[in-house]
Amino acid sequence: MTHMELRPDHARTATLAAVAARIGAPTPDVDLTLTGATVDSRDVRAGDLFGAFAGFTVHGARFAADAVAAGASALLTDGEGEAMAREAGLTVPILVVEEPRAAMGEAAAEIYGDPSRDLVFVGVTGTNGKTTTSYFIENALASVHAHTGIMGTVELRLGADTIESPRTTVESPVLHGLLARMLEQRVTAAVTEVASHAASLDRISGVDFAVAVFTNLQWDHLDFHGTMEAYLDAKARLFEPGRARFGVINVDDQWGRLLASRVEIPAWTVSTHADDPHEADWTVTEAEIGLDGVGSTFTFAGPDGAAHRATSPLPGLVNVSNAVVAIVTAHAAGLTLKQAIEGVATAHGVPGRMERVIERSEADPLAIVDYAHTPDALTLALEGVRPITPGRLILIFGSDGDRDQGKRPVMGEIAANLADVIVLTDENPRSEEPAAVRAMIREGIQKVRPDLADVHEVEPRVFAVETALRLARPDDTVIVTGKGHEPTQEIAGVFHRYNDRDAYLQAHARIVAERAAGENA
Known part of the structure; x- marks a missing residue:
């Protein structure tokens, strides 16, 4: 499929005053209803709120006139963007805040009716394993949810509709619009990958995650983050109170253990290396590593000490880690352990992963x-x-x-x-x-x-x-x-x-x- 509608057919709408109140912006003295949100002037529809931020090369307010010409009813920007918009002669209402990226996610959530709150929504972050773990989790959720969705590096999939993904984590208005469309399509559970860039750039602002997941932290993206500590700080934003209700954290590496010591939300820790286990709530105690296309079988113990036998559908030690993290996550998302184990075991191959x-x-x-x-x-x-x-x-x-x-x-x-x-x-x-x-x-x-x-x-x-x-x-x-x-x-x-x-x-x-x-x- 080459095209998929990324917004709901029937917007819930929100008043400009309600949006302004939510993001802490002065409320313009105008009676206006907003029906959508975007940060892309090419995607504007009548009634939209257009977000204009300072980018890496240009300020988004340069495109504000195009957005208004396309039907945008109001703008959300910072002081510099407001000045640029007024210099361009724009007279539409402008919401001005110091952090417009974060505010845009909250504004989109308000306009689309906070759709993430009505879904079992799981966010998966980490350097390696995000995609495979996300597919394992989604397959498990699909065993009890008739309609599911997935968003990440490979694709955006909403029920039977699929398109190639433009990036690992879409911009916040697209994310909220997609979640609202999922609700229209009777989707009740969804999974998204959360890239560190996305967390740093507030693309997950306004989202309510049922479960936040951490796989690992390895050398990558230091051109953007500078240090591993800053890289972890970006990942940790997914686990902030008010953003996620519960966490699942793989503590096999030092960064997972550091994250687990910092999070303020309730969380389960997972240790997946049977030969070098770390103290955790869920621990792999034995593993038979599959080879040559054969999945691995392993035993893990939960907080009550009971042993459970499970299978990773993909071979290799790394997929034991991905599988047990997915099982624990699906269980945290409401599945019984039996349902979670069976759901992960029956997951299909992941495109481009072994x-x-x-x-x-x-x-x-x-x-x-x-x-x-x-x-x-x-x-x-x-x-x-x-x-x-x-x-x-x-x-x-x-x-x-x-x-x-x-x-x-x-x-x-x-x-x-x-x-x-x-x-x-x-x-x-x-x-x-x-x-x-x-x-x-x-x-x-x-x-x-x-x-x-x-x-x-x-x-x-x-x-x-x-x-x-x-x-x-x-x-x-x-x-x-x-x-x-x-x-x-x-x-x-x-x-x-x-x-x-x-x-x-x-x-x-x-x-x-x-x-x-x-x-x-």
């Missing part, structure tokens, strides 16, 4: 797509597929442009240590020179392999995928990491249609055709 695209055969290698784009995730991915690889492990990877540069050589070292053959290529170069990004990764590779043995540098990415498949023998495993489900590749500001799964299948089709032609020659 996704097997080509199965091993007498002629073909096993080919896998995984989203791993951080040092820890890349390590887990390569260690996870090594036991199911009789021959060589062939890795296709790169790193994002305009993002944390410090992790690039680190990931190069990891690749050189854990993969047999490396095909170095581009991920999303964005505005950076692709060769410069690859060069930083290559520095890390050369620390381990000074002669660059079994290292191939190939671009564009689609050729890199084909190169790896042609290098592979049937007992090898080929894994392409970094993009996962993503449907585009961003190069020099242009989004090109591209998907790793499709690249595998197209290259494989050519190889099979050549193989058949050779046999018939």
Whole structure:
């Protein structure tokens, strides 16, 4: 599906006075009813409140005239935005606050009737595992809720309607509008991923989460947050009183333990490593790690000490963590433990997460797509597929442009240590020179392999995928990491249609055709 309505068909509406009172803004002396909210001037409809904030490059008030021309009835902005709007000759009512981003979420919640309060709404944050854990939770909730929704990195799904997700966490007016539409469509439970950027930029303002979830904190996004401590502070905003009623926190890493010591809302802690457990309310005590597409089984104990047997539908230790966190979350969201365990066990594969695209055969290698784009995730991915690889492990990877540069050589070292053959290529170069990004990764590779043995540098990415498949023998495993489900590749500001799964299948089709032609020659 390429289009999905992101607002309710029948807005609940709110008066300008009610919105002003909620956000603490002076109330304009005008009788006005608002029917929608947006921060995108291209999305304005008649009766909307338009939010104009200071951005990274320009102030949103530059687009206020366009918004009013499109039908916006009022503006919400700061002092600078008000001055810009008045200089442009706009006469519509303007709500002025010091923190318009946070106020916009509260305003949208008021206009759409606080839809999150009428749903079992779960927010999942963390560096790695957000998407997989979200899908596990949603599948469990669907076992008792006839209609569910999910919003995150892969998709926005409302019942049977699905579109590609524009970002991990949508802007606050879109989020509240989607939740209101869910209620119209009889959705009673939903899950959203919450990115650290989204929390920092107040995209979850005005939301009432039934359960807030933390998976882990690993090296990522330090170009934005600066330090790991600031990165955790952003994640912790999901757990603030008044934003979430209950928390579920994985305490396997030091950041989870620090978060658990700080939160003021009621919360359950989860320890998922049976070989190195930490004191927690829920603890994995034994795990049999599945391999080669087979899920893992594990035993965990709850606060009462009773043991429970459960299954992760995906292989690997990391998915034991994702599964038990999802089970505990679904239980916190109202399911019985039995329902939560069964609901997670029956979850389907997650797009771009250890996704097997080509199965091993007498002629073909096993080919896998995984989203791993951080040092820890890349390590887990390569260690996870090594036991199911009789021959060589062939890795296709790169790193994002305009993002944390410090992790690039680190990931190069990891690749050189854990993969047999490396095909170095581009991920999303964005505005950076692709060769410069690859060069930083290559520095890390050369620390381990000074002669660059079994290292191939190939671009564009689609050729890199084909190169790896042609290098592979049937007992090898080929894994392409970094993009996962993503449907585009961003190069020099242009989004090109591209998907790793499709690249595998197209290259494989050519190889099979050549193989058949050779046999018939």
